[in-house]
Amino acid sequence: MIEVSGVSKxxxxxTLALDAVSTTIGKGEFIALLGPSGCGKSTLLRLIAGLEKPxxxxxxxxxxxxxxxxxxxxxxxxxxxxxxxxxxxxxxxLKLRRKSRAxxxxxxxxxxxxxxxxxxxxxxxxxLSGGMKMRVSIARALVSQPKLLLMDEPFAALDEFxxxxxxxxxxxxxxxxxxxxVFVTHSIYEAAYLATRVLVMSARPGRISASIDxxxxxxxxxxxxxxxVALVKRLSDMLRLEFSA
Amino acid sequence: xxxxxxxxxxxxxxxxxxxxxxAAVSEFQVPKxxxxxxxxxxxxxxxxxxxxxxxxxxxxxxxxxxxLFSAALGVALALAMAASDxxxxxxxxxxxxxxxxxxxxxxxxxxxxVNQPFLALVVCATxxxxxxxxxxxxxxxxxxxxxxxxxxxxxGATRMQTLMLLRLPAALPFxxxxxxxxxxxxxxxxxxxxxxxxxxxxxxxxxxxxxEAGYRLEIPRMFAALVLLGMAGIAxxxxxxxxxxxMLRRRDAA
Numbered sequence: 001m002i003e004v005s006g007v008s009k010x011x012x013x014x015t016l017a018l019d020a021v022s023t024t025i026g027k028g029e030f031i032a033l034l035g036p037s038g039c040g041k042s043t044l045l046r047l048i049a050g051l052e053k054p055x056x057x058x059x060x061x062x063x064x065x066x067x068x069x070x071x072x073x074x075x076x077x078x079x080x081x082x083x084x085x086x087x088x089x090x091x092x093x094l095k096l097r098r099k100s101r102a103x104x105x106x107x108x109x110x111x112x113x114x115x116x117x118x119x120x121x122x123x124x125x126x127x128l129s130g131g132m133k134m135r136v137s138i139a140r141a142l143v144s145q146p147k148l149l150l151m152d153e154p155f156a157a158l159d160e161f162x163x164x165x166x167x168x169x170x171x172x173x174x175x176x177x178x179x180x181x182v183f184v185t186h187s188i189y190e191a192a193y194l195a196t197r198v199l200v201m202s203a204r205p206g207r208i209s210a211s212i213d214x215x216x217x218x219x220x221x222x223x224x225x226x227x228x229v230a231l232v233k234r235l236s237d238m239l240r241l242e243f244s245a
Numbered sequence: 246x247x248x249x250x251x252x253x254x255x256x257x258x259x260x261x262x263x264x265x266x267x268a269a270v271s272e273f274q275v276p277k278x279x280x281x282x283x284x285x286x287x288x289x290x291x292x293x294x295x296x297x298x299x300x301x302x303x304x305x306x307x308x309x310x311x312x313l314f315s316a317a318l319g320v321a322l323a324l325a326m327a328a329s330d331x332x333x334x335x336x337x338x339x340x341x342x343x344x345x346x347x348x349x350x351x352x353x354x355x356x357x358x359v360n361q362p363f364l365a366l367v368v369c370a371t372x373x374x375x376x377x378x379x380x381x382x383x384x385x386x387x388x389x390x391x392x393x394x395x396x397x398x399x400x401g402a403t404r405m406q407t408l409m410l411l412r413l414p415a416a417l418p419f420x421x422x423x424x425x426x427x428x429x430x431x432x433x434x435x436x437x438x439x440x441x442x443x444x445x446x447x448x449x450x451x452x453x454x455x456x457e458a459g460y461r462l463e464i465p466r467m468f469a470a471l472v473l474l475g476m477a478g479i480a481x482x483x484x485x486x487x488x489x490x491x492m493l494r495r496r497d498a499a
Contacts, residue, residue, distance in 0.1 A: 046395075049395075049399060050399075051395050051398065051399070067401075068399065068400050068401025069399075069400055069401065071399055073395065073396060073399055075392040075395075075396075077392065079390060079392040079393050079396065081393065081411070081414065081415075082496075082497045083414050083417075083496040083497055092396075092400070092410075093396075093400045095410070096397065096400040096401060096402045096406055096410075097400070097401070124497055124498060126497050126498065140396075144400070
């Protein structure tokens with residue numbers, strides 16, 4: 001679906017954030033970009049989103065450049081507008097495309113329902129917990145039916161119980177919808193639990209050092225499956241190697 | 246210290262001060278034309294309340310007109326500055342120059358240029374008052390959360406949509422904080438302008454009454470006008486604080 005070929009990014013201050021990164025993102029994949037802070041994983045995500053331009057190399061979409069709304073983006077903070085209710089926040093991407101509130105009421109409610117927050121549609125962000133705000137933020141990213149969902153450490157600021165629940169729900173959502181997801185994280189457990197493929201990144205300059213396919217059955221409890229444990233161990237070893245190198 | 250004590254303390258402190266003042270004035274028989282006691286001031290107010298109230302109303306009218314102009318001018322300039330870096334570079338130094346020039350120094354010119362006395366006072370007070378709205382609103386517009394700006398970009402928002410749906414609402418708390426400072430400054434500006442205009446001006450505001458009382462050595466009346474001025478300042482500050490609180494609560498409350 002997306003071909004990243006030889007992409008480098010140098011910031012105006014001279015830092016080389018990404019150095020000739022190449023990879024392919026296939027339709028329906030759930031990719032985790034895993035690496036220590038400063039490895040350029042968020043930069044890669046922003047480049048894929050088109051929020052920044054690569055200094056070298058290119059990113060090509062098989063079906064042509066994405067139109068507005070074809071990319072859903074979830075930020076580390078929920079970044080909701082505090083003056084708007086949950087439903088109004090979710091409605092925003094449609095509003096920017098000049099759709100009316102009335103004609104999209106059902107769509108907005110459907111995605112809120114999908115993240116389990118239908119009854120909080122009229123609540124303002126101040127009345128929602130951190131986990132709920134993140135759910136609203138995910139609903140907002142889904143409402144425009146994006147082809148690609150990009151997530152930049154969305155659960156990093158949540159407590160562990162909330163994080164586990166949201167990870168489970170996201171995995172479910174991916175299984176049911178078949179969306180293509182690229183998920184940035186610095187948590188080995190999160191990457192191993194969520195993804196179908198983990199791209200391990202190394203820092204200074206940012207590069208993809210390995211691409212690891214994950215095969216864990218969704219039927220059993222993924223967090224205790226032997227394949228999961230083995231994957232966590234493998235990823236840990238790789239990252240330890242990164243740091244000792 | 247608990248909340249009630251915190252509320253009551255300024256009142257007790259004020260009352261104690263007034264009591265001490267009255268006692269000292271009576272004890273040492275200070276002449277009224279040097280320092281009138283609180284009782285004499287209240288008597289002066291009662292004796293002349295229709296003129297003084299009319300003067301207060303006149304000053305407040307100038308103040309509110311100037312505050313409205315300040316809000317409009319401040320927001321308009323802040324928008325221009327946010328819209329283009331060239332406009333920012335062009336406007337900013339002039340806004341600062343207007344801000345640092347003492348209004349007493351330019352008021353005589355404005356009173357000569359602007360024939361209509363009421364308008365001249367409003368222009369002077371606006372020059373004093375508009376800067377906090379401008380600088381706060383500009384800061385608010387510049388501080389729009391980056392992630393939300395990215396989100397708007399990803400969804401193909403136009404500049405107008407970004408402004409109306411994101412940047413302006415996000416700048417509202419900043420604007421309100423600026424407006425609160427501008428409110429009291431507008432009063433200061435109105436009083437200064439009235440002083441400079443003197444009898445050649447509108448000749449009806451509180452500052453004019455203070456001047457007049459000074460010429461006639463009616464010191465208690467002068468104090469009464471001063472007290473009204475102080476209370477008006479506190480009332481404006483409190484009212485704008487309440488306004489801002491209500492606006493933000495209405496906006497953000499669940």
